[in-house]
Amino acid sequence: MFKSQFKNAACLFVISLLFAVIGLTNISPTFAHSTVSPKGNITQPVDEVGVPTDQMITTLKDLLPVLQELEAINLSFHRQPGWVHTITEDYSAFIGEHDGKATAGMFDHWEIIDSWTGVLDDGGTLGLGSYTITSTRDGRRLQVVAGDGFGRGGNLTLLQRGLQDAFGTPEDEGAQAWQASLPTVITSQMTDYIKKLIASEKNLHELACWTETEGDQAVLRISRQTRYAQAIKFDEYPQPVVGFNYEDTISLKTGDFILRKLSSSTKMIQKSSIFPEN
Amino acid sequence: MPQETMKSFQADIDAAEELKKIISDKNNGTEYRLL
Numbered sequence: 025m026f027k028s029q030f031k032n033a034a035c036l037f038v039i040s041l042l043f044a045v046i047g048l049t050n051i052s053p054t055f056a057h058s059t060v061s062p063k064g065n066i067t068q069p070v071d072e073v074g075v076p077t078d079q080m081i082t083t084l085k086d087l088l089p090v091l092q093e094l095e096a097i098n099l100s101f102h103r104q105p106g107w108v109h110t111i112t113e114d115y116s117a118f119i120g121e122h123d124g125k126a127t128a129g130m131f132d133h134w135e136i137i138d139s140w141t142g143v144l145d146d147g148g149t150l151g152l153g154s155y156t157i158t159s160t161r162d163g164r165r166l167q168v169v170a171g172d173g174f175g176r177g178g179n180l181t182l183l184q185r186g187l188q189d190a191f192g193t194p195e196d197e198g199a200q201a202w203q204a205s206l207p208t209v210i211t212s213q214m215t216d217y218i219k220k221l222i223a224s225e226k227n228l229h230e231l232a233c234w235t236e237t238e239g240d241q242a243v244l245r246i247s248r249q250t251r252y253a254q255a256i257k258f259d260e261y262p263q264p265v266v267g268f269n270y271e272d273t274i275s276l277k278t279g280d281f282i283l284r285k286l287s288s289s290t291k292m293i294q295k296s297s298i299f300p301e302n
Numbered sequence: 303m304p305q306e307t308m309k310s311f312q313a314d315i316d317a318a319e320e321l322k323k324i325i326s327d328k329n330n331g332t333e334y335r336l337l
Contacts, residue, residue, distance in 0.1 A: 107303045140303055140311070155303075155311045170314035177315035178322060188325055299303055 081233040084225055087246070088218065090233070094244070095214040098279025102210050103148030106300035112137040113161075115291040118260035126185050130167055132160045141210060142173065148210040152301075153177070213281055214274075224250055229267060235276065242276040260289065 081087045102108050119131040136159045142152020153172035159165050171177035182188055221228075229251040235244055248270045255264035273283040284292040303311065 109303075140307065142303075153311075153315075155307070155314070168314050170311055170318060172315055176319055178318040180314050180318045180321070183318055183321040183325065186325075188322075 079234065082231055084221060084228060084231060087231065087233050088221075090244070091214060091218050091221070094274060094276070094279040095212050095218065096279075097277075098212040098214050099148065101278045101280070101298070102212065102296070103143060103146055104298050104300070105143055105145055106298055107152070108141045108143060108210065108296060109299055110137075110139045110141075110294060110296040112139070113293040117289040126187055130181060130185075132166060134161045135159070135166060136161060143210055150208060150210060212279065214279055217272075217281075227252055227267070238273070238282075243282065244274045244276055246270070246272045246274070 081090065114135045114137060116133060116135075119133060120127075122128045122131060137156065138159070139154070139156040141154045142150065144151045151173040154169070155171075156167075156169045157165060158167040167179075167181040169177075169179045169181070179188075182190055227250040228248060230249040231246070232248070233244065233246045235242060237243070249267060250270070251267035252265070255266045257264045269287045271283070271285040272281060274280065275282050278296065280296050281292070281294055283294070284290075
């Protein structure tokens with residue numbers, strides 16, 4: 025525990041140092057606000073965040089070292105023996121058309137995703153199994169996936185609906201390939217986030233990142249806007265899209281995302297905790 | 303994991319195993335390994 029606290033403190037120090045070294049320009053983000061305001065259980069909506077501090081990061085080059093520190097903090101947090109419990113409240117404006125189909129009732133605009141992931145050791149080795157229940161906000165089960173460390177269980181929802189071949193049959197995929205595709209260690213959402221930021225760098229139009237306090241915790245806020253050279257038509261949107269506004273909030277203590285928002289179409293509020301194995 | 307959650311976890315695993323067996327029997331013993 026002390027070692028973990030020390031690591032977190034050291035990382036926070038590095039992050040503070042980076043912010044101190046990086047420019048002191050006072051730029052207010054000018055991203056478009058959402059036209060839809062999904063009701064969420066958040067104490068401080070991102071759209072209403074006040075003027076940021078005078079220490080702001082505005083380039084990906086300066087942001088990446090900060091995110092890499094947070095990735096290390098996040099891996100340290102999640103790679104503890106026991107169960108990682110994550111509750112995610114997810115809003116999506118677009119869930120597809122499922123009426124009359126076998127997938128009817130499997131999705132909702134607002135979903136609560138209650139997820140448990142078993143971790144065996146400090147290296148984040150998986151092996152206790154995982155349990156994910158996706159429900160509506162009033163508690164109706166939409167999807168259940170439960171599997172232990174011995175290969176028992178599976179996607180209960182697909183099985184109940186006769187959709188067990190939806191993701192391929194064992195004949196499609198050899199046993200070895202299937203085994204190799206299974207994750208063996210717990211990963212960090214930050215790893216994918218960093219990869220996606222780098223991959224979308226050419227479309228990055230504006231970026232603003234700063235720290236602030238939300239409730240009793242220090243957070244990193246990242247607002248960014250991507251723009252395409254030409255408008256792109258996505259199935260989810262009635263009109264061609266010229267770009268997206270993203271707003272993300274990350275805990276500086278754990279490196280977890282606590283809020284992610286994509287324009288007015290998706291929003292995710294998340295909280296993770298660790299239950300040590302007795 | 304709290305006891306109540308563990309019970310629910312085990313029950314859902316058992317339910318999935320039962321369905322896998324039924325489906326497998328219907329499909330000449332095809333084994334289903336779903337994530």
